[in-house]
Amino acid sequence: MKLNDFKDEVYKCSGCGLCQSVCPVYKVLKKECAVSRGKFKLLNAIINKDIKFSKKTLEIMELCLHCQACTEFCPSGIDAQKILETTQNELLNCGIFNFSKFFAIQILTNKFYMKMLKLFLNILRKSKILEIASMFGCKKSQLLKELLKVKIKPIEVHSNIKKDIKALYFKGCINNYVNPSCENGVKKVLDNTSVEIIEADFSCCGLPLKSSGDFESFKNIAKINIDLVPDDIDYLLFDCASCKCTFLNYAEFLEDDYKEKALKIAQKCISIYELLEKIDYKPKSSWKTNNITIHFPCHIRGMKEKEIIENLISKIPKTNYLKSEEADSCCGAAGSFILTNSEISKEISKNKAQNIINSKAEIVLTTCPSCILGLKQGLIEKKSKVKTMQLIEFLAE
Numbered sequence: 555m556k557l558n559d560f561k562d563e564v565y566k567c568s569g570c571g572l573c574q575s576v577c578p579v580y581k582v583l584k585k586e587c588a589v590s591r592g593k594f595k596l597l598n599a600i601i602n603k604d605i606k607f608s609k610k611t612l613e614i615m616e617l618c619l620h621c622q623a624c625t626e627f628c629p630s631g632i633d634a635q636k637i638l639e640t641t642q643n644e645l646l647n648c649g650i651f652n653f654s655k656f657f658a659i660q661i662l663t664n665k666f667y668m669k670m671l672k673l674f675l676n677i678l679r680k681s682k683i684l685e686i687a688s689m690f691g692c693k694k695s696q697l698l699k700e701l702l703k704v705k706i707k708p709i710e711v712h713s714n715i716k717k718d719i720k721a722l723y724f725k726g727c728i729n730n731y732v733n734p735s736c737e738n739g740v741k742k743v744l745d746n747t748s749v750e751i752i753e754a755d756f757s758c759c760g761l762p763l764k765s766s767g768d769f770e771s772f773k774n775i776a777k778i779n780i781d782l783v784p785d786d787i788d789y790l791l792f793d794c795a796s797c798k799c800t801f802l803n804y805a806e807f808l809e810d811d812y813k814e815k816a817l818k819i820a821q822k823c824i825s826i827y828e829l830l831e832k833i834d835y836k837p838k839s840s841w842k843t844n845n846i847t848i849h850f851p852c853h854i855r856g857m858k859e860k861e862i863i864e865n866l867i868s869k870i871p872k873t874n875y876l877k878s879e880e881a882d883s884c885c886g887a888a889g890s891f892i893l894t895n896s897e898i899s900k901e902i903s904k905n906k907a908q909n910i911i912n913s914k915a916e917i918v919l920t921t922c923p924s925c926i927l928g929l930k931q932g933l934i935e936k937k938s939k940v941k942t943m944q945l946i947e948f949l950a951e
């Protein structure tokens with residue numbers, strides 16, 4: 555699709571400004587170019603050939619977390635994410651792109667480089683470098699040290715329960731390469747159930763490529779992943795809300811046989827929390843501190859999954875669920891946004907952290923590994939002692 559194909563969609567913006575009231579970037583920047591309405595005004599001018607694509611257009615398009623809050627609240631029903639991604643695709647095709655971001659994304663979506671990164675992070679985890687740097691007040695080292703802490707160890711005992719549900723496990727990149735706690739948690743929780751976990755050497759889901767408009771690379775990675783999904787599985791299981799959402803988008807970008815297979819796979823995509831609900835999992839918890847709150851990732855916006863998560867939490871014994879304000883607003887990490895717009899990202903994370911602190915919870919749970927980064931960033935900035943973890947880690951304890 556081309557930007558011109560969205561001509562009518564962009565014209566639909568009535569200028570009501572509702573997007574302004576929910577946009578986390580606008581709340582920090584207070585500039586019209588941060589929000590959909592401002593971006594659509596600019597795109598209108600480009601469609602009408604009043605102005606041309608430029609580096610500035612790219613900078614404005616990149617001022618977005620792809621959190622979809624504006625899409626959810628837009629009374630005209632405009633899908634801002636699709637329009638912004640298509641614009642970035644056209645900019646890329648015109649040779650206008652952010653070189654360092656493009657380079658970083660190519661590395662992050664390449665299996666070989668990520669395996670190298672995993673080795674490097676393991677060395678870093680065992681060394682004292684991050685601890686020493688944190689002692690001298692380096693917040694980035696503190697953030698990385700926190701991120702690398704393995705909370706859930708691999709399970710050693712396997713149960714004898716009959717396994718009649720076959721689930722192919724797609725691990726998110728952070729879980730796969732940065733911290734195995736979530737993967738260990740998934741395996742530990744499912745060990746005593748009828749679910750058999752099958753593994754494959756998947757690539758990244760491709761979300762960073764899609765969000766930055768590199769549709770060709772996104773299609774290639776989607777095809778590689780689709781080829782790894784056999785027909786005889788019951789489910790394609792996800793431990794990350796963003797990866798599942800991306801797989802659901804595959805069919806839209808593909809054609810012929812791949813499109814057909816992507817549509818079939820989409821029917822089998824399930825998050826670990828949806829699966830736990832299906833098998834009527836009874837959670838236990840050995841936590842002494844059970845005052846918890848939840849941060850809902852942007853990629854479950856408008857989905858039933860939010861209810862499923864709250865329902866699961868309500869079944870955890872002795873757990874006190876304290877709701878925080880704006881629990882579904884973006885954590886500020888948003889993939890490469892934390893790198894390309896680090897100061898804005900920090901301010902958004904701080905706003906998020908303040909809402910968590912106000913809830914009086916001692917632990918904040920989420921269901922997306924990238925959100926852990928944004929949550930930790932904000933809580934470190936606020937010097938808060940609130941713990942962050944993924945819900946599956948909490949259940950596995």
Ligand code: SF4
Nearest residue numbers: 567568570571573628
């Ligand atoms: S909410 Fe929708 S219609 Fe209203 S200003 Fe924003 S983009 Fe335009």
Ligand code: SF4
Nearest residue numbers: 577618619621622624
């Ligand atoms: S997707 Fe989120 S960050 Fe981007 S314009 Fe909409 S509300 Fe703002």
